[in-house]
Amino acid sequence: MAITARFLAGIELGGTRCRCVAGTGPDDIEAEEEVPTRDPASTLSALARVLQRWQDDLGPLAALGLAAFGPMELRRDSPRYGCLGATPKAGWGGVDLRGFFAQRFEMPIGLTTDVIGAALAEGRWGAARGLADYAYVTVGTGIGAGLIVGGRPLLGCHHPELGHIRIARLPTDVWPGNCPFHADCVEGLASGPAIEERTGRRAADVPPDDPAWDAVAHTLAQLATVLLLATGPRRILMGGGVMSGQPHLFPRIRRGLEESVAGYFDLDDLTGGVDGFIVPPALGARAGQLGGLAVAAAAARHTKP
Amino acid sequence: MAITARFLAGIELGGTRCRCVAGTGPDDIEAEEEVPTRDPASTLSALARVLQRWQDDLGPLAALGLAAFGPMELRRDSPRYGCLGATPKAGWGGVDLRGFFAQRFEMPIGLTTDVIGAALAEGRWGAARGLADYAYVTVGTGIGAGLIVGGRPLLGCHHPELGHIRIARLPTDVWPGNCPFHADCVEGLASGPAIEERTGRRAADVPPDDPAWDAVAHTLAQLATVLLLATGPRRILMGGGVMSGQPHLFPRIRRGLEESVAGYFDLDDLTGGVDGFIVPPALGARAGQLGGLAVAAAAARHTKP
Numbered sequence: 183m184a185i186t187a188r189f190l191a192g193i194e195l196g197g198t199r200c201r202c203v204a205g206t207g208p209d210d211i212e213a214e215e216e217v218p219t220r221d222p223a224s225t226l227s228a229l230a231r232v233l234q235r236w237q238d239d240l241g242p243l244a245a246l247g248l249a250a251f252g253p254m255e256l257r258r259d260s261p262r263y264g265c266l267g268a269t270p271k272a273g274w275g276g277v278d279l280r281g282f283f284a285q286r287f288e289m290p291i292g293l294t295t296d297v298i299g300a301a302l303a304e305g306r307w308g309a310a311r312g313l314a315d316y317a318y319v320t321v322g323t324g325i326g327a328g329l330i331v332g333g334r335p336l337l338g339c340h341h342p343e344l345g346h347i348r349i350a351r352l353p354t355d356v357w358p359g360n361c362p363f364h365a366d367c368v369e370g371l372a373s374g375p376a377i378e379e380r381t382g383r384r385a386a387d388v389p390p391d392d393p394a395w396d397a398v399a400h401t402l403a404q405l406a407t408v409l410l411l412a413t414g415p416r417r418i419l420m421g422g423g424v425m426s427g428q429p430h431l432f433p434r435i436r437r438g439l440e441e442s443v444a445g446y447f448d449l450d451d452l453t454g455g456v457d458g459f460i461v462p463p464a465l466g467a468r469a470g471q472l473g474g475l476a477v478a479a480a481a482a483r484h485t486k487p
Numbered sequence: 488m489a490i491t492a493r494f495l496a497g498i499e500l501g502g503t504r505c506r507c508v509a510g511t512g513p514d515d516i517e518a519e520e521e522v523p524t525r526d527p528a529s530t531l532s533a534l535a536r537v538l539q540r541w542q543d544d545l546g547p548l549a550a551l552g553l554a555a556f557g558p559m560e561l562r563r564d565s566p567r568y569g570c571l572g573a574t575p576k577a578g579w580g581g582v583d584l585r586g587f588f589a590q591r592f593e594m595p596i597g598l599t600t601d602v603i604g605a606a607l608a609e610g611r612w613g614a615a616r617g618l619a620d621y622a623y624v625t626v627g628t629g630i631g632a633g634l635i636v637g638g639r640p641l642l643g644c645h646h647p648e649l650g651h652i653r654i655a656r657l658p659t660d661v662w663p664g665n666c667p668f669h670a671d672c673v674e675g676l677a678s679g680p681a682i683e684e685r686t687g688r689r690a691a692d693v694p695p696d697d698p699a700w701d702a703v704a705h706t707l708a709q710l711a712t713v714l715l716l717a718t719g720p721r722r723i724l725m726g727g728g729v730m731s732g733q734p735h736l737f738p739r740i741r742r743g744l745e746e747s748v749a750g751y752f753d754l755d756d757l758t759g760g761v762d763g764f765i766v767p768p769a770l771g772a773r774a775g776q777l778g779g780l781a782v783a784a785a786a787a788r789h790t791k792p
Binding site for chain 1: 620621636641647649652709712714715717749750752
């Protein structure tokens with residue numbers, strides 16, 4: 183008699199630690215474990231041991247979902263599908279994440295970037311429930327966006343890299359930016375490290391009246407405007423350490439969006455009002471882990487007989 | 488016995504004229520007709536007469552596709568689905584295009600914007616054949632983009648309005664721009680009327696060595712960069728009167744894209760090389776009409792029993 187696999191496994195592969203979870207959703211977590219992110223060989227082996235132990239204890243797992251720092255090759259027609267790209271994280275460039283687990287486990291494996299994973303988790307359990315078209319933006323060590331379009335992650339020749347667009351800058355903001363590729367792209371102007379370099383303090387310690395926030399809010403409002411005009415999300419969730427630590431940014435970004443749309447759209451009609459359009463995520467620090475679980479759920483669904 | 492409808496009808500509703508076509512594709516056109524665009528009542532009545540005549544002559548039509556100037560409400564859950572939005576075209580704001588034809592004809596009716604229609608036609612018969620993810624950009628009286636994602640037009644809370652994003656400007660270009668809403672958005676810097684206002688000449692008459700083209704090429708390269716980083720198209724088609732009249736823009740836009748990506752992506756790997764990534768459309772002036780036909784084909788397919 184076949185044993186029905188009850189639990190999904192999710193892994194968030196982060197820059198400093200990997201968070202593993204087994205369960206079916208935020209209210210049904212059977213096991214959790216953390217593994218420090220070191221070199222690829224020892225980190226991945228440790229993760230495999232966690233999964234093996236869970237299989238021994240909980241029975242067969244229905245699917246594995248990986249939500250990992252990128253850039254990552256997500257084109258299924260690529261020979262490098264599931265491999266990391268040119269990441270600055272030493273030793274990890276080119277690592278075949280999917281292949282490693284596929285060689286060791288027979289369950290379906292889904293994978294995506296951490297930010298797309300968080301977007302999927304917010305759609306399934308959080309602040310984007312019921313929406314088929316929305317965006318999740320993280321503002322932290324880097325700035326990234328996961329776009330869900332028609333209920334699925336948007337993926338063309340690459341996953342979105344909206345943190346690296348350049349925008350129309352605040353005329354009074356002449357700081358050169360710190361992105362090693364693009365200087366004053368969104369990430370180079372408004373990420374945590376950029377704020378730290380602008381102000382000489384950790385982003386969390388910069389008071390709300392510091393003029394640096396004008397430039398940061400303007401930059402993020404421009405990003406929101408581009409998102410609205412490019413892909414028409416029904417809602418934009420903005421999370422990550424900078425946003426959660428500086429909630430005054432939300433009203434400033436909403437006003438900046440209104441100013442830059444400048445009456446071209448009826449924002450109330452399109453978005454139901456900006457206050458509900460640009461919002462914090464609901465899953466907070468759990469979005470990453472739950473992202474792995476959401477990806478696992480999708481992988482399980484797509485391979486159902 | 489049921490009569491099988493053989494032909495589709497497509498209508499491109501343009502600013503100065505409407506082009507109607509009956510057939511199944513560019514190599515199988517049974518009838519074509521033009522109607523001048525005047526006030527809504529007389530224009531729509533004339534279009535209905537064309538369709539009625541075709542039904543009388545050719546037998547029942549399988550579907551009608553409308554590709555119209557926007558902005559247009561394309562959210563199916565909106566009570567204004569199929570209505571024009573706040574267009575500057577006198578008398579046309581709010582007109583219920585879909586309702587007009589649905590009241591008079593029993594066939595399935597598809598509708599979209601002119602630029603999304605052209606994108607669909609290029610995907611079906613032109614320079615984007617075989618691609619599920621691509622963009623069509625028109626540079627003419629206005630600047631617009633149709634995005635196809637996963638084989639379908641991208642539509643969230645609104646169809647894309649990428650002509651109205653603001654970009655990082657060429658530092659030497661200080662012309663204020665002429666968009667009544669956003670001054671120096673992409674359309675305000677690089678559309679036909681913007682070029683005419685910059686140079687005092689019609690875009691078609693401005694020689695390739697005029698410095699205005701540096702600003703135009705930079706602006707369009709920035710738009711291409713945003714498209715690549717936001718939605719990852721596999722190809723970007725650039726059409727419209729400005730592009731077809733000034734083919735020297737293509738290599739300049741490609742170089743501008745490379746410069747602004749600045750090594751962050753391996754463009755050759757992602758795009759197969761920029762020369763094949765930013766290209767002219769293949770259907771030329773017929774893309775609009777054929778857009779209507781492509782929309783009709785999709786409407787017929789979606790309502791097949």
